[in-house]
Amino acid sequence: MKPARLAAILLTVATVAFLLVPVALSILVGFETDASDGPLGGLTLRWFAQVWSDDGATVGRSLTIAVVTTAVVALAGVPLAYVLATARRRWARVLEELVAVPIAVPGLALALALIEAYGGWGAFRGSSWFIVCGHVLFTLPFLTRSVLAALASSDLETLEAAAAALGAGPAQRFRDVVLPLARPGLVTGALMVFTLSIGEFNLTWMLHTPLTPTLPVGLADAYASLRLEVASAYTTLFFVIVVPVLLVLQWIARRTQARGVV
Amino acid sequence: MSGARLRIDDVAKTYPDGQRALARIDLDVAAGETIVLLGPSGCGKTTLLRVAAGLLAPDSGGRVWYDEADVTAVPIERREVGIVFQSYALFPYMSVAGNVGYGLRVRGVPRAERARRVAEVLALCRIGELADRPVERLSGGQRQRVALARAIAPAPRVLFLDEPLAALDARLRETLRDELDATLRAVGTTAVYVTHDRAEAMALGDRIVVMERGTIAQIATPRVLYEAPASRAVATFVGTLNRLRGTAADGVLRTRAGNVPWSGPDGEIEAFVRPHAVRLTALAGADLVGTVISVRFLGDRTRVLVGGLDEEAWTIDTDEPVDLAPGMVVGLAPRAGALRSLP
Numbered sequence: 001m002k003p004a005r006l007a008a009i010l011l012t013v014a015t016v017a018f019l020l021v022p023v024a025l026s027i028l029v030g031f032e033t034d035a036s037d038g039p040l041g042g043l044t045l046r047w048f049a050q051v052w053s054d055d056g057a058t059v060g061r062s063l064t065i066a067v068v069t070t071a072v073v074a075l076a077g078v079p080l081a082y083v084l085a086t087a088r089r090r091w092a093r094v095l096e097e098l099v100a101v102p103i104a105v106p107g108l109a110l111a112l113a114l115i116e117a118y119g120g121w122g123a124f125r126g127s128s129w130f131i132v133c134g135h136v137l138f139t140l141p142f143l144t145r146s147v148l149a150a151l152a153s154s155d156l157e158t159l160e161a162a163a164a165a166l167g168a169g170p171a172q173r174f175r176d177v178v179l180p181l182a183r184p185g186l187v188t189g190a191l192m193v194f195t196l197s198i199g200e201f202n203l204t205w206m207l208h209t210p211l212t213p214t215l216p217v218g219l220a221d222a223y224a225s226l227r228l229e230v231a232s233a234y235t236t237l238f239f240v241i242v243v244p245v246l247l248v249l250q251w252i253a254r255r256t257q258a259r260g261v262v
Numbered sequence: 263m264s265g266a267r268l269r270i271d272d273v274a275k276t277y278p279d280g281q282r283a284l285a286r287i288d289l290d291v292a293a294g295e296t297i298v299l300l301g302p303s304g305c306g307k308t309t310l311l312r313v314a315a316g317l318l319a320p321d322s323g324g325r326v327w328y329d330e331a332d333v334t335a336v337p338i339e340r341r342e343v344g345i346v347f348q349s350y351a352l353f354p355y356m357s358v359a360g361n362v363g364y365g366l367r368v369r370g371v372p373r374a375e376r377a378r379r380v381a382e383v384l385a386l387c388r389i390g391e392l393a394d395r396p397v398e399r400l401s402g403g404q405r406q407r408v409a410l411a412r413a414i415a416p417a418p419r420v421l422f423l424d425e426p427l428a429a430l431d432a433r434l435r436e437t438l439r440d441e442l443d444a445t446l447r448a449v450g451t452t453a454v455y456v457t458h459d460r461a462e463a464m465a466l467g468d469r470i471v472v473m474e475r476g477t478i479a480q481i482a483t484p485r486v487l488y489e490a491p492a493s494r495a496v497a498t499f500v501g502t503l504n505r506l507r508g509t510a511a512d513g514v515l516r517t518r519a520g521n522v523p524w525s526g527p528d529g530e531i532e533a534f535v536r537p538h539a540v541r542l543t544a545l546a547g548a549d550l551v552g553t554v555i556s557v558r559f560l561g562d563r564t565r566v567l568v569g570g571l572d573e574e575a576w577t578i579d580t581d582e583p584v585d586l587a588p589g590m591v592v593g594l595a596p597r598a599g600a601l602r603s604l605p
Contacts, residue, residue, distance in 0.1 A: 162351040
């Protein structure tokens with residue numbers, strides 16, 4: 001083997017190890033009876049049981065919030081992207097920039113604004129809907145941009161004209177032309193929104209109440225106030241639940257993209 | 263199937279930026295007629311097509327009629343038209359059959375009847391074997407045929423074709439032009455065909471509308487257009503012209519290259535003749551005399567450039583074998599009546 005090739009392989013292994021060792025250690029600590037003794041001090045599932053009994057509800061809440069957020073963002077984002085793609089006036093360009101603002105604004109500031117505006121609405125403030133509201137604001141630009149890019153790369157205007165000439169009214173054109181053209185962007189965007197929502201912490205930390213913690217919030221609480229072993233078990237749980245969900249979603253997305261012809 | 267009579271009544275179009283694309287046009291297309299809108303880019307021909315089809319609204323006062331119905335305010339989806347776009351605009355996520363059947367599907371035609379009609383139209387356009395192909399795996403010529411099939415499948419009252427062959431290479435264009443002509447005749451609907459290609463216009467049009475700067479310069483059959491153009495601009499656009507200047511009196515036009523018989527008015531004259539309407543003759547007894555600049559054999563004809571008749575060299579096309587070389591002096595005889603002045 002040539003020295004250059006060998007060096008390249010060693011560098012790759014070293015880099016991967018650098019990235020994976022902390023993950024492996026973190027997972028391992030979750031199984032240790034006492035972190036200061038290391039793995040030789042004994043292994044246990046106690047911490048997992050504790051996390052599950054104390055915070056198991058955050059899993060369902062996080063997934064529900066992510067699903068609802070994705071649905072709301074898709075329902076709002078596709079029509080918004082369509083308007084931006086077809087309107088040629090200057091206000092459309094301004095609006096396009098404005099939609100992206102929540103990405104640049106720190107999540108804390110966005111959350112503060114929401115609390116100042118709607119914090120007085122007790123029932124709303126105390127529900128998971130308040131978190132959904134923040135997630136929608138934060139993730140809408142990602143899906144809108146993604147759908148807009150898909151629409152912009154197609155000859156939307158002429159295809160719509162072709163459908164209209166063939167007798168399709170506005171609703172039929174939206175169903176038969178806009179949606180199929182938007183689909184690749186919609187799938188990519190929805191996946192991104194779901195992923196962002198699952199892992200979102202900044203906003204959620206401000207918006208949640210003791211009754212509505214999500215997975216990342218519970219994780220932060222565990223790090224801040226509990227034993228290292230519990231926090232590590234929590235991290236592992238997060239991976240075990242989120243990674244398979246994301247893999248399945250990506251697989252569905254790829255299947256949807258590949259299925260081209262109607 | 264027979265189409266609707268299409269009438270354009272005092273139609274003008276000014277774009278929001280103030281640019282005037284059409285200046286008060288009137289046009290009457292008979293049911294079943296194929297009319298070609300011909301002109302250079304920017305002459306307003308595509309704008310006129312879009313207004314007539316319903317993709318653009320005319321300025322107020324303009325009216326578009328299909329038969330006895332004023333369709334000016336009718337949205338395009340209720341006009342029963344067909345459009346073939348230059349880019350074809352096929353739905354990329356549908357198969358060929360899906361594209362061709364779309365117009366029938368949105369009209370609620372039952373599946374079985376739709377399949378029968380799609381098969382019939384695909385056969386008419388010679389693409390029956392492509393039915394299940396995704397459109398992304400078609401060649402340019404195949405896409406063009408699919409676009410035409412899709413437009414005629416719902417039996418449109420008026421068929422609009424916007425430079426349908428412009429995206430194809432020259433040889434394919436000629437083949438498809440003849441196919442298209444046959445298909446249009448078979449379908450028999452009223453057709454409005456936009457092109458900047460004069461050969462295409464001549465081959466396809468029952469009548470040709472020559473447009474320049476948003477107005478109609480002339481409406482005529484291809485033959486009349488070529489032989490009796492209404493203006494110098496039209497004449498130049500539909501074919502090459504040779505110019506000859508001189509003084510006319512007593513039935514003779516006297517020029518610096520010789521004297522020719524002349525049946526037009528007397529006085530200082532600027533006369534024109536087509537390349538194929540001039541014979542190359544022996545020097546002795548020739549009307550006009552010039553010097554050969556170049557001889558090019560083009561297969562179906564020979565093109566000879568001759569200087570000394572006017573500032574610009576004359577182009578002469580002949581089917582006969584010629585034995586000429588640059589620098590030789592030749593006689594030229596315009597065919598009787600072919601030399602004429604133009605407004």
